Amino acid sequence: MRRDVFQAIADPTRRAIINMIAHQPLNVNTVTENFDVSRTAVYKHIKILTECGLIEIKQQGRERFCEAKLQKLNEVSDWVEQYRQFWKARLDSLDNYLSELQSKNDSKTKKKNDGTSKRTRK
Amino acid sequence: MRRDVFQAIADPTRRAIINMIAHQPLNVNTVTENFDVSRTAVYKHIKILTECGLIEIKQQGRERFCEAKLQKLNEVSDWVEQYRQFWKARLDSLDNYLSELQSKNDSKTKKKNDGTSKRTRK
DNA sequence: AAAATATGCAACCTTTTGGTTACAAAATTA
DNA sequence: TAATTTTGTAACCAAAAGGTTGCATATTTT
CATH class of the missing domain: 1.10.10.10 (Winged helix-like DNA-binding domain superfamily/Winged helix DNA-binding domain)
Structure with a gap:
């Protein structure tokens, strides 16, 4: 049992x-x-x-x-959390990709960009 | 299934x-x-x-x-985390109790105490 | 082409799971 | 005290879970 x-x-x-x-x-x-x-x-x-x-x-x-x-x-929380990095990694990559895309787009449309709209993740 | x-x-x-x-x-x-x-x-x-x-x-x-x-x-993480308050609450109470105990003890033994040893929890 | 390797899956078996009905026991209420 | 309420648990059942052996199929290797 x-x-x-x-x-x-x-x-x-x-x-x-x-x-x-x-x-x-x-x-x-x-x-x-x-x-x-x-x-x-x-x-x-x-x-x-x-x-x-x-x-x-x-x-x-x-x-x-x-x-x-x-x-x-x-117990469950601990087990699950140990893997968070493995599913967070990809989100971070997507984040970087999106914010790069944003930068390119920004510099194409307007020359001035203070970067405040850049997505960040801690 | x-x-x-x-x-x-x-x-x-x-x-x-x-x-x-x-x-x-x-x-x-x-x-x-x-x-x-x-x-x-x-x-x-x-x-x-x-x-x-x-x-x-x-x-x-x-x-x-x-x-x-x-x-x-x-999905698991979300389900578990919604209950965290319910098991964290008691730890906080214990924490307060212990730190109160500590204060009392401190003031009984030595009058001078800068409080650096007080347990805290965020 | 023939042999070896890596895999998917059907057929079967035993144990566990999740549910039921029926009954016993303890505490409360009338 | 008798009836009611709340609970624990035994006995039983069907379905799901977890395992096995055996065989078919697709890819490499030799």
Whole structure:
């Protein structure tokens, strides 16, 4: 039974659950009301999210409130961000290309150009 | 056949494949060599990654090179980042708590404190 | 041309996933 | 106390996922 964050957020229903409780904790029945699958199905999703640490259950009377613990999303964030350079590189190239194009065009139409319209990217 | 980026990166083998070809394109056999499953299994993973746009296949003679197209990871990045406030908030609270504690402690032990050791977070 | 190499894919199998119904147990309410 | 509400979980099912072997096809190599 693999139970990591990547697998947990792969399911669209689970992502929707996370979205629901991100703002405020909700009990199991309330979460269920927003889906057209059974309470048991939703409960299983909640259990998976609990097992990988994305949510925590707090009992209050006969109800259990699901509280989002989104620190765990750091794992995903870290993994994704390590590749940002690989998809940013091309955008930068396009940027340079466009701004070169712009310069050429500028010098063709008007001789004066202070360069303020040049696109930049940090 | 659901084929979205979240589902694609849920499998650890596929994440490993992405990692391999992020730096330079590799042909199918070379990718396969690094795993202990069959070429067919790896091929299926590559197909899934292709179908959701994370990699592109370029034929070159009898070989096919797999090239990473990681722009699609933006979908994941965007989804995760929208929640950052929810897990950053608590760290900030802890930070404030710790720095308050520090102040109290400082004023108890030595009267003089220029505050340079105070923890800050932007 | 023949052999070797690199790949795509069908057919099949087992395990996992996501869902269901049915029932039990604990807490609240009437 | 009896009825209601909220939840946990067992038992079961169909479909999807991840894997395998075997074979066909296209390109090089020899």
